[in-house]
Amino acid sequence: xxxxxxxxxxxxxxxxxxxxxxxxxxxxxxxxxxxxxxxxxxxxxxxxxxxxxxxxxxxxxxxxxxxxxxxxxxxxxxxxxxxxxxxxxxxxxxxxxxxxxxxxxxxxxxxxxxxxxxxxxxxxxxxxxxxxxxxxxxxxxxxxxxxxxxxxxxxxxxxxxxxxxxxxxxxxxxxxxxxxxxxxxxxxxxxxxxxxxxxxxxxxxxxxxxxxxxxxxxxxxxxxxxxxxxxxxxxxxxxxxxxxxxxxxxxxxxxxxxxxxxxxxxxxxxxxxxxxxxxxxxxxx
Amino acid sequence: xxxxxxxxxxxxxxxxxxxxxxxxxxxxxxxxxxxxxxxxxxxxxxxxxxxxxxxxxxxxxxxxxxxxxxxxxxxxxxxxxxxxxxxxxxxxxxxxxxxxxxxxxxxxxxxxxxxxxxxxxxxxxxxxxxxxxxxxxxxxxxxxxxxxxxxxxxxxxxxxxxxxxxxxxxxxxxxxxxxxxxxxxxxxxxxxxxxxxxxxxxxxxxxxxxxxxxxxxxxxxxxxxxxxxxxxxxxxxxxxxxxxxxxxxxxxxxxxxxxxxxxxx
Numbered sequence: 001x002x003x004x005x006x007x008x009x010x011x012x013x014x015x016x017x018x019x020x021x022x023x024x025x026x027x028x029x030x031x032x033x034x035x036x037x038x039x040x041x042x043x044x045x046x047x048x049x050x051x052x053x054x055x056x057x058x059x060x061x062x063x064x065x066x067x068x069x070x071x072x073x074x075x076x077x078x079x080x081x082x083x084x085x086x087x088x089x090x091x092x093x094x095x096x097x098x099x100x101x102x103x104x105x106x107x108x109x110x111x112x113x114x115x116x117x118x119x120x121x122x123x124x125x126x127x128x129x130x131x132x133x134x135x136x137x138x139x140x141x142x143x144x145x146x147x148x149x150x151x152x153x154x155x156x157x158x159x160x161x162x163x164x165x166x167x168x169x170x171x172x173x174x175x176x177x178x179x180x181x182x183x184x185x186x187x188x189x190x191x192x193x194x195x196x197x198x199x200x201x202x203x204x205x206x207x208x209x210x211x212x213x214x215x216x217x218x219x220x221x222x223x224x225x226x227x228x229x230x231x232x233x234x235x236x237x238x239x240x241x242x243x244x245x246x247x248x249x250x251x252x253x254x255x256x257x258x259x260x261x262x263x264x265x266x267x268x269x270x271x272x273x274x275x276x277x278x279x280x281x282x283x284x285x
Numbered sequence: 286x287x288x289x290x291x292x293x294x295x296x297x298x299x300x301x302x303x304x305x306x307x308x309x310x311x312x313x314x315x316x317x318x319x320x321x322x323x324x325x326x327x328x329x330x331x332x333x334x335x336x337x338x339x340x341x342x343x344x345x346x347x348x349x350x351x352x353x354x355x356x357x358x359x360x361x362x363x364x365x366x367x368x369x370x371x372x373x374x375x376x377x378x379x380x381x382x383x384x385x386x387x388x389x390x391x392x393x394x395x396x397x398x399x400x401x402x403x404x405x406x407x408x409x410x411x412x413x414x415x416x417x418x419x420x421x422x423x424x425x426x427x428x429x430x431x432x433x434x435x436x437x438x439x440x441x442x443x444x445x446x447x448x449x450x451x452x453x454x455x456x457x458x459x460x461x462x463x464x465x466x467x468x469x470x471x472x473x474x475x476x477x478x479x480x481x482x483x484x485x486x487x488x489x490x491x492x493x494x495x496x497x498x499x500x501x502x503x504x505x506x507x508x509x510x511x512x513x514x515x516x517x518x519x520x521x522x523x524x525x526x527x528x529x530x531x532x533x534x535x536x537x538x539x540x541x542x543x544x545x546x547x548x549x550x
Contacts, residue, residue, distance in 0.1 A: 006454060010369035011381065014362040014425060021422040022387050025399030032402060043402045083298075090295050093288075098295075105299045109306055111526050113483040115503050116519040119511065120305030123312065123320060130308065130322070160305065214390070221392020223486065228507070238394045245398055245490075258395045265390060 026262065033255035043251040053256040066260065069236040072226070073219035073268075076158045080215055081208060083159070084166030088174055089200070091167075106164040117160055118228040125153055125229075154230030158222045162215050173207035174200070216268045220261060237261045310523075313516035320511060335517045341502065345521065348498035351413060352481040355420035359477050360470065362421070363428035368462070370429075371436045372444075389426045396423075397490030404491070416491045416498075420484060424477035431476070435469035436462075471537050475530045482522055 033053055035044040056062075091102050109117055124130050125147040132144040147153060177200070185195045223238035237257055245254035312320055314327040335341050369375065370382065388396065396419065404415045439462065447457045463470075485500040492501055499522055503515050 007369045007373035007375050010365035010373075011375065014366040014385065014429075015381065017358075017362055017418070017422055017425065018384055018387065020403075021400055021419055022391070022396065023384070025396070025403050026391075028403055029395070029399040043405070087295075087298055090291055090298075093291055094295070102295070102299065105302055109302065111479045111483075112306055112519055112523055113485060113500055113503060115485060115500070115507055116309045116515070117305050119507060119515060120307070120309035123308050123322070124305055160302075163302070217390045218392070221394060223392070223394055238392060241394055241398060251402070254398055258398055262391065262395060265392075269390065 029255045029258050029262075032252055033259050035252050037250045037252045053252050056253070057256055057260070062260075065235060065237060065240060066264065068234075069220060069222075069261075070264065072155075072158075072222065072234070072236060073216045075155060076162060076219040076222065077212055077215035079155070080159050080162040080166045081170075081212060084163050084211075085170050085204075085208070087163075087167045088170040091171055092174055103168075106167055109160070110164055114161055114224055118157055118224055121153070121157055121160070121229060122148065125156075148229060149231045151230065151234055154225045154234050157225035157229045158219055161225070162218060166211050166215060169211045170204065170207060173204050177203050213269055217265045220265050220268070237264075309516050310520050311516075312513050313520045315513050318512075320513060331513045331517045335514055335521070338514075340497070341499075341514065341518065344497045344502050345499055345518070347413075347496060348482055348500065349525070351416050351420065351496075351498065352478050354413075355417045355424060355481045356474050356477040358417060358421035359424035359428050360474055363425050363473075364432060364466075364470070366425075367429050367432035367436055368458070371433055372441065385429050386426050388423050393423070393484070393486040394490075397487040400487075401490050410491075411493045411495050413496060416488060416496060419487050419491055420481040423484060423487065424480055427476050427480065428473040431473040432466065432469055435466055439465050467537055471533050475526070475533065478529065479526050482526065 032044055034049045034051070035046070036048040036050070036052060038045050091099055094102065122129075126132070127144040127148070129147070131147060132141075135141050136144065181199055181203075182195055185199055190198065221238050222236055223242065226234040226236050226239055227242075237260065241254045241257045241261075244250045244257065308322060311322055313331055314329070315321050315323045316326050316328045316330065366385065370378065375381065400415070400419060401410065404410045409415045443465075444457050444461055447461050448454065452460070482498075483500055485504050488498050488501050489504060492498060499518050503518055506512060506515050
């Protein structure tokens with residue numbers, strides 16, 4: 001009897017916290033998104049169920065923001081995985097001391113507020129930032145370059161936030177490969193490229209897919225980069241939610257955007273599983 | 286040749302990663318009232334300014350209190366959860382696992398926006414309780430992942446021996462599993478504390494004007510008119526986390542040495 005109850009005693013407090021702070025709000029968000037916005041104070045007018053909010057999202061610029069955000073997330077995740085994978089491979093070749101320094105450099109940004117990273121990037125890339133000033137003082141250019149407030153700088157900001165996680169994850173993935181495999185391949189006459197193509201990449205493939213999914217999910221909610229480093233045409237769903245909820249106070253429309261974003265994230269978490277499941281089916285044959 | 290190439294590549298990447306943070310932190314020592322990077326004379330002027338403005342110091346103390354409380358709540362809920370999920374047979378294990386990891390996947394802006402009407406109806410809005418609840422929920426998956434990984438590496442036979450010698454399950458957990466888990470608990474606690482003290486988006490929705498933390502103060506300054514005080518605040522945050530983690534590390538060293546003695550006896 002005792003043995004049956006104990007596991008539930010252990011998991012129920014944590015599950016009830018998650019239910020209170022995430023699952024109930026998510027369902028409430030779906031409900032709020034079907035209601036009408038109030039004229040005065042409050043969050044919504046009760047008992048006015050309609051699809052009015054979804055209609056207004058899809059009638060106006062909603063679809064283009066959805067597509068833009070998705071492409072933005074895809075770009076960020078692609079670049080972070082490219083750089084992060086390269087960095088993880090380089091870290092493999094290092095001595096222990098240098099590796100610890102690398103870990104510290106990667107983890108340090110995570111112990112500081114992301115706002116400070118963007119503050120620093122604004123100082124670096126701005127019209128009177130270090131890069132422009134040094135280029136002007138060396139007379140390479142006469143007028144400051146437009147490095148900030150464009151798509152490129154928003155991309156860089158989000159990559160800065162994503163890359164530490166990607167690198168650490170792929171490093172652990174690479175570390176789990178048996179080193180003897182490389183020696184065996186090289187002994188059989190493979191060159192460095194062939195070893196990478198035939199051994200490293202296939203063995204890291206499941207890990208790359210997982211971190212790809214995760215970084216897309218994180219960057220579909222990218223907010224600080226487009227807000228502080230992008231221009232108004234780089235609006236993402238999160239910026240729109242912030243705008244609707246904080247600045248206009250249209251809570252139902254913000255909830256509609258929230259439901260759409262959660263749906264997109266869930267879709268991207270489910271889609272990349274398909275190639276993996278096909279792969280394992282082939283293996284079982 | 287190859288090693289120098291790797292070293293150069295690596296060094297440039299590290300410099301690129303550290304550069305924005307180094308720039309913004311160095312602004313804390315600027316002698317001017319603009320956001321210039323100090324070149325030759327570094328001052329602590331802005332640190333005095335920070336200590337003299339009660340709005341900043343109060344928000345700093347508030348965020349320390351809330352981060353500590355939410356770390357404790359996250360640890361007390363996450364530890365048993367991680368243990369139960371590795372050692373016991375629970376129905377719907379995959380679903381529960383996914384549910385626990387939800388805060389990692391769903392963007393904080395949605396969490397904050399969704400939870401605000403709920404807490405409003407529970408008459409909790411604007412209190413410290415809701416911030417602590419939301420922060421501990423954000424910390425929970427990190428603590429869960431770190432501790433679960435550690436528990437999987439502990440040999441279950443040790444616990445079985447203790448239980449076979451007549452100890453109950455809670456005695457076994459207290460005397461066997463907890464001391465073995467101690468380093469992982471410390472690490473996950475530090476990570477949770479750092480996440481909670483730096484969390485901006487959820488806090489922005491939850492805290493409101495009455496419960497400003499360092500993160501929301503930084504946010505409002507950065508949106509309107511940034512001053513070097515932002516850099517000072519984040520510098521002090523970083524120092525707090527580093528000193529705290531070193532202190533806890535030493536405390537855990539003494540704890541584990543005491544424990545070894547009891548084992549020998």
